[in-house]
Amino acid sequence: MTGLSWTRVIAVMVKEFKQLTRDRITYAMMLLIPVIQLALFGYAINTEPRHLPTAVLALEDSRYARSIVAGLKNSLYFDFVAQARSPAELDAMIRRGDVQFAVTIPGDFSRRVARGDAAQILVEADATDPSATGGAVAALAALPDGVLAQDLKGALAARGQDLPPFEVVVHRRYNPEAVTSYNIVPGLLGVILSLTLVMMTALSVTRETERGTMETLLATPLEPLEVMIGKLAPYVLVGLIQTVLILILSKVLFQVPMAGGWPGLVLGVTLFIVGSLALGFLISTVARSQLQAMQMSFFYILPSILLSGFMFPFRGMPGWAQAIGEVIPVTHFLRVVRGSLLKGQGLEDQWRELAALLAFVLVVTALAVARYRRTLD
Incomplete structure (x- = not known):
């Protein structure tokens, strides 16, 4: 066994720095996520909203x-x-x-x-x-x-x-006793579906790319949209089962009121599940590894939790943060869920949020299909 050689140590360090420059997505995430967290917690979060x-x-x-x-x-x-x-x-x-x-x-x-x-x-x-x-x-x-x-x-x-x-x-x-769980528990539905469906789909498709099985699909006459529908359909069922389970537990464990508004809730859940899965598929077409897919999923989930009104009052955020929050689909989904369960809103009250979720599905699906054929490039 030879002694410690600083020349060899430096050679390994140089190799690692070169590897970082090749893996640009991971390197960017390491730098951007702390900056985003600092900006959001420092400027956007306000627990006592005014105006x-x-x-x-x-x-x-x-x-x-x-x-x-x-x-x-x-x-x-x-x-x-x-x-x-x-x-x-x-x-x-x-x-x-x-x-x-x-x-x-x-x-x-x-x-x-x-x-x-x-x-x-x-x-x-x-x-x-x-x-x-x-x-x-x-x-x-x-x-x-x-x-x-x-x-x-x-x-x-x-x-x-x-x-x-x-x-x-x-x-x-809608909440005369100011019970916090009436607001938090319905909001958890959007966060849980985002965490599981986006990340699950992104990792699943990226895993196939790493194992080489995606090449088989690319060699078949299957159209991109056909592959996307076939791969995502089972996860739609998973998302629906999660939704039913969360709603049952919300009622049994936390006595969350179920005021009605079921048509809007069903439509909103369906759109959000499909959009989340399509987003996961889109991430898989960009990520080169499962690690990158997980990092990119977290890059979406972090602002979804902080800027959607799930943890902190939406109207307490500054204007620029609210503008970003309006682009995040979780924001509109939480309004649909809380509006249905706590207020009994009908479709006429929720059409703007449902239209935003529909736009999210269409845009993300179009981008995912457009990028699918270049997954292995």
Whole structure:
């Protein structure tokens, strides 16, 4: 046995550096993933969102009503983006998820304030994600004490020293007890399907390439789309079984409410499963090894978990992060799942999210088929 030779050690080091330059995908992942993690956790994650979209239904046009709207704006938690003309329109906005809060100022509000007759305003919160509304709901407690201070003069001001001039009635819709599992557990469906289906398909097809069996398929008269359908069809069944199992366990173990909306849920699950499998197939046409396939799958899954609204409130992220999140299919799938299970949304409420999932399926499938014949190049 010879002694340690630094010449041989350096030769091995040089060889490894050359290997890194040849394996560009792995090298890029090693550099990009830490940078992306730092940027996402440092800039995009916000556990106390502000400037939440809010709609108002003011059944009277008075200075008191205007003062309340101004006071809500000044709290920085509420951004008024719509003015409803009827209770039904206000209800539709919050059910569809267009707004996070809905404020109703009754038609006799000013008269009740002037008489000291238990005036109230109603604030409805979309509480499907308790962490997204907790800070704003807490801020409402301080609203009655000072928002009308400039409007109440003389005897009205003196009477208001004993009791607040009005009361804010908060209605947490869809999750009144603020149970976190009602939001997290349905969201897990999208994360689990992404983790298993995308990675499973990418590794399966890449494994065939490494073993040489893909060459046999390429030598056959099979069309790319035929091969893709044949290889992915069994995994569609796997995804459906996973979905049914997760929904059953969600109900049995965590008592997640099943409000309905089954047509949208079934369609959304089907589109998401097919799109995830097609994405895995596309990754396999780019990756040269199973290691690269796993790295590329993780490169997709990481932002899907952080920017989709699964772990952190979607509306708490800055605009650029929300723009990226809107491109991620998991974002739209989570809205379909939570909307169906917690809100009972129908197809008319979910068509935008379903259209986004359909576009995801079509684009990814087209790219996968286009690249399939070059898999072994």
